[in-house]
Amino acid sequence: MIINHPLLGPRxxxxxxxxxxxxxxxxxxxxxEDVADAMYEYVYLRDNPAGEHRELWYHEQGDRSWLVVTxxxxxxxxxxxxxxxxxxxxxxxxx
Amino acid sequence: xxxxALKILKEGxxxxxxxxxxxxxxxxxxxxxxxxxxxxxxxxxxxxxxSNKFGITNIAVVEKxxxxxxxxxxxxTLIRANYLLEGNQPFYELSLKLWEGLEQDFNYNAxxxxxxxxxxYHSDSQRDAFARRGNAMHLTGxxxxxxxxxxxxxxxxxxxxxxxxxxxxxxxxxxxGGTVRxxxxxxxxxxxxxQKGVDILQNCEVMGFQIENGVxxxxxxxxxxxxxxxxxxxxxxxxxxxxxxxxxxxxxxxxVLQAFVSEGLKPILPxxxxxxxxxxxxxxxxxxxxxxxxxIDGYNTYAQRGNLPVVEDVCEGGMAILPMIGRxxxxxxxxxxxxxxxxxxxxxxxxxxxxxxFNGGWCYGGFKATPASxxxxxxxxAKDTPHPVATQLRLDxxxxxxxxxxxxxxxxxxxx
Ligand SMILES: Cc1cc2nc3c(=O)[nH]c(=O)nc-3n(C[C@H](O)[C@H](O)[C@H](O)COP(=O)(O)OP(=O)(O)OC[C@H]3O[C@@H](n4cnc5c(N)ncnc54)[C@H](O)[C@@H]3O)c2cc1C
Numbered sequence: 001m002i003i004n005h006p007l008l009g010p011r012x013x014x015x016x017x018x019x020x021x022x023x024x025x026x027x028x029x030x031x032x033e034d035v036a037d038a039m040y041e042y043v044y045l046r047d048n049p050a051g052e053h054r055e056l057w058y059h060e061q062g063d064r065s066w067l068v069v070t071x072x073x074x075x076x077x078x079x080x081x082x083x084x085x086x087x088x089x090x091x092x093x094x095x
Numbered sequence: 096x097x098x099x100a101l102k103i104l105k106e107g108x109x110x111x112x113x114x115x116x117x118x119x120x121x122x123x124x125x126x127x128x129x130x131x132x133x134x135x136x137x138x139x140x141x142x143x144x145x146s147n148k149f150g151i152t153n154i155a156v157v158e159k160x161x162x163x164x165x166x167x168x169x170x171x172t173l174i175r176a177n178y179l180l181e182g183n184q185p186f187y188e189l190s191l192k193l194w195e196g197l198e199q200d201f202n203y204n205a206x207x208x209x210x211x212x213x214x215x216y217h218s219d220s221q222r223d224a225f226a227r228r229g230n231a232m233h234l235t236g237x238x239x240x241x242x243x244x245x246x247x248x249x250x251x252x253x254x255x256x257x258x259x260x261x262x263x264x265x266x267x268x269x270x271x272g273g274t275v276r277x278x279x280x281x282x283x284x285x286x287x288x289x290q291k292g293v294d295i296l297q298n299c300e301v302m303g304f305q306i307e308n309g310v311x312x313x314x315x316x317x318x319x320x321x322x323x324x325x326x327x328x329x330x331x332x333x334x335x336x337x338x339x340x341x342x343x344x345x346x347x348x349x350x351v352l353q354a355f356v357s358e359g360l361k362p363i364l365p366x367x368x369x370x371x372x373x374x375x376x377x378x379x380x381x382x383x384x385x386x387x388x389x390x391i392d393g394y395n396t397y398a399q400r401g402n403l404p405v406v407e408d409v410c411e412g413g414m415a416i417l418p419m420i421g422r423x424x425x426x427x428x429x430x431x432x433x434x435x436x437x438x439x440x441x442x443x444x445x446x447x448x449x450x451x452x453f454n455g456g457w458c459y460g461g462f463k464a465t466p467a468s469x470x471x472x473x474x475x476x477a478k479d480t481p482h483p484v485a486t487q488l489r490l491d492x493x494x495x496x497x498x499x500x501x502x503x504x505x506x507x508x509x510x511x
Contacts, residue, residue, distance in 0.1 A: 001394075001402060012404075013394075013402070013404070014404045018393050018394045018509060019507075020348065020395070020507070020508070020509075021348075021395075040493060040494050041344070043437075043493075043506050044346040044437050044493040044494075044506055045344040045345065045346055046335070046344060046345065046346070046347065046348055047335070047339070047344060048334075048335030048336075048339075048344075048345065048347060048348050048349055048395065049335070049336075049339075050335075050336045050349075050397040053395055055394070055395060071394075073349070073395050073396045073397050073398070074396075074397050074398055075398065076396065076398055076402075
């Protein structure tokens with residue numbers, strides 16, 4: 001698989017480490033009332049869809065950026081790649 | 096029809112015209128006591144044990160393709176009981192015991208071959224870890240012996256003992272491990288269940304669950320609705336997809352594992368051999384092909400094919416211990432979708448929806464589990480209590496802080 005890095009262009013997927021579902025960007029509030037349940041769902045439960053999947057890849061052998069890659073789990077086709085930083089910021093994180 | 100030597104002789108002399116189909120192809124009935132979703136090894140074993148050991152025969156096994164089209168027909172056929180943790184090892188020991196009596200039990204030749212499994216170690220710390228594992232195996236009477244280099248040289252003189260990076264120092268040997276003809280396992284269980292009246296419904300895909308007031312009362316399939324008192328899902332790699340039809344999210348990701356077979360060679364490997372410093376395992380089939388595999392590809396996928404980097408990695412692992420295979424040609428390779436769980440261990444449990452049961456999370460090691468998985472799932476379905484060796488294989492174990500993490504790798508499915 002080739003991941004089209006937003007800054008570095010097309011890179012071989014072997015340069016990256018795979019973490020998993022991009023929902024992991026949205027860590028629940030550690031002080032919220034339902035924290036035990038929220039953390040359980042966050043850490044352990046996955047949608048695991050057949051089809052489009054947004055996922056986190058880390059460019060360990062490259063610029064060490066985290067990417068959000070949109071990839072089809074039935075065809076391995078990659079349709080979108082964004083810096084995880086931009087994705088998190090667009091959700092209002094770390095302004 | 097029972098198979099026996101006399102029958103084979105008679106058929107051989109009369110042109111083999113008297114063999115009948117191994118199972119029927121019935122149409123779905125409107126209702127069953129139990130509908131099992133998924134006609135892989137585990138689904139068929141569950142149907143077999145329910146009908147043969149627990150006296151429940153009004154059962155359908157609903158399979159979207161043909162039986163054996165999933166992982167039961169795609170795996171590298173290794174069986175063993177060499178786990179470490181209490182939640183797992185007694186379960187796998189039960190499975191090995193069931194394998195040992197299986198062919199007599201279901202009157203079918205599954206070619207169970209206890210040729211032994213040799214787990215190589217390459218360093219002092221690995222020897223200590225293997226010694227500990229061996230001790231854990233002895234606690235369940237599973238056997239296990241720590242061999243030194245000289246003993247392995249006797250068994251397999253052609254291994255690369257003096258490999259500069261991963262010298263072979265010894266191995267953990269389980270003589271009861273081995274291989275089984277995987278397709279025959281599916282067929283044997285299917286035949287045994289069918290003979291008790293279980294309906295095996297092929298080309299019948301479950302597309303939804305009939306959930307009424309929090310109770311599951313049946314399934315919607317491509318061959319119409321089927322009502323059931325209990326619905327038992329065991330769809331392995333498709334777990335996430337199927338359980339999402341019941342609105343459930345699971346502690347599971349789907350990943351692909353690849354397998355490889357070389358051209359036929361003269362008998363050379365006496366047992367199963369695994370590399371301890373990377374991920375590579377190999378056995379030799381009765382036809383002579385080297386059957387081998389390694390790591391999963393490591394990203395979510397439902398495609399039954401992997402990518403080239405893992406092919407290279409697996410072959411490098413092979414070359415590190417068995418340089419002689421470098422000149423063997425690869426005949427076939429394929430992939431299967433694994434239900435990788437968050438701790439690398441499986442689930443056999445009820446769900447929060449009454450009447451809906453779940454069996455999955457087998458990762459890349461569910462073939463060896465087939466008989467025990469079927470037996471324990473049947474026990475749960477028949478008695479509504481878990482079998483004693485499966486009490487820890489629960490869906491809520493992460494919530495309770497009780498994962499069964501053999502490797503201690505944490506909630507990261509691609510590391511198990
Ligand atoms: C390459 C490879 C190598 C492996 N090597 C080993 C090994 O050496 N040792 C070992 O112990 N394990 C091994 N495994 C793992 C083992 O094969 C699996 O864990 C095990 O087979 C899973 O259980 P099963 O047989 O029931 O799965 P499957 O045979 O996959 O059965 C699941 C069935 O469910 C059906 N299904 C899916 N969705 C639906 C639906 N909606 N409706 C109806 N039916 C549906 C599928 O078609 C499939 O037939 C390996 C797996 C692979 C892929």
